[in-house]
Amino acid sequence: MVRFFCCALSSRRKTGFTLVEMLIVVAITGIVITSGVAPLVYTVRLLAEAQRDFRESGAERTAVNRLFSDVREMALLHVGAPLKLIHREKLGSRGDDLLLLWTMTPRYSGLPVGSVAYGIAKDSIVGEGKEEGLYRWVLSKDVQPSGFVEDDLKAASPKLVLPGVTGVRFSVLGDMGWVDEYEGRPPKGIRMVLQYDGREKSYESWLPRR
16 A cells, blocks of 8 residues: 555656746747747838838839929920029038929919929028928919029928938039039939938939920
8 A cells, every 4th residue: 555655656746847847848938939929020120111111212202203293394484594403502511402493383283383492491491390301382473593582482381392301402414414503494304312311312304305
């Protein structure tokens, strides 16, 4: 009887787990779960970044197409110089150019044909608190590119067309090549360089000669 009890107790002890064995199992389980979850977390992060990049590139394409549409709709209409490019530069070599166009696109919003300006909004013009980015102004119908002064921007409401842009540079292709100061009739082409923190994106559009 005693022998049977001892054998049963010995058998019971063999079927149990020690604390060390349980800790080892928990550690191995944690390693397995971590190794399985880490790639999933990395994949989700990559998908989120790709979605953000796609959204940002879509907004950029929309803004670029809007600007080039204004350029293609340039109207002469007795205006001797329908395009004016003012080259400026902020501290840190950031582009601060202004592009002015006499274009027909305001007409599509019920406004008269007139000047449209593109540039980076300054606090001195639009007031503090405006989000940094590329802005578009529809100026008074009495303002032509050739007679533009910076105060003309204060009388117009700026519209943010591309947030996050820290600088912009424009250049036009004339008979003497690419220049960053220009006033005159529609050039052969126009180039825009959008500057972000640490990177740049360049776009070009070729214009039909008139």
